[in-house]
Amino acid sequence: MVKRKNILVIHGPNLNMLGKREPELYGTMTLEDINAGLAKKGKSLGVKVDAFQSNHEGAIIDKIQGAGGVYSGLIINPAAYTHTSVGIRDAILLLKMPVIEIHLSNIYKREPFRHKSMIADVATAQLAGFGPMGYSLALEAVVQMIE
Numbered sequence: 497m498v499k500r501k502n503i504l505v506i507h508g509p510n511l512n513m514l515g516k517r518e519p520e521l522y523g524t525m526t527l528e529d530i531n532a533g534l535a536k537k538g539k540s541l542g543v544k545v546d547a548f549q550s551n552h553e554g555a556i557i558d559k560i561q562g563a564g565g566v567y568s569g570l571i572i573n574p575a576a577y578t579h580t581s582v583g584i585r586d587a588i589l590l591l592k593m594p595v596i597e598i599h600l601s602n603i604y605k606r607e608p609f610r611h612k613s614m615i616a617d618v619a620t621a622q623l624a625g626f627g628p629m630g631y632s633l634a635l636e637a638v639v640q641m642i643e
């Protein structure tokens with residue numbers, strides 16, 4: 497049975513290094529900080545937020561495949577796989593729920609290879625360049641979408 501109020505957040509490769517990783521670009525918050533903020537925000541919005549991070553494409557695909565029937569919405573930062581992964585794209589196409597693609601940085605202001613997202617046209621919406629605040633905005637948006 498679908499638990500209507502569960503939201504899945506997937507963080508792709510190298511996002512476990514947030515805080516240490518290029519702080520001038522990604523900020524000083526750690527992934528734990530972001531996840532704690534999401535859990536708190538989720539509580540205030542009446543939803544449970546489960547967060548998952550992996551550096552492995554197949555593990556991310558497995559997680560997306562398992563999301564149907566369990567979650568009502570997905571927020572995903574596919575990180576570097578954004579620009580390469582047909583596999584993640586195809587897995588997202590299996591889902592019948594709102595999917596928000598999110599990036600901490602504004603990928604369109606960066607190197608040309610980051611301008612192409614394999615996910616953008618199969619996601620419900622995209623948020624880029626808001627830093628960690630983007631996760632909070634994405635959660636608010638996805639909760640409104642499922643209500």
Ligand code: DQA
Nearest residue numbers: 573574575576599600601610
């Ligand atoms: C990112 C942008 C990607 O291009 C990059 O590979 C990342 C992080 C972001 O959140 O801004 O790892 O998804």
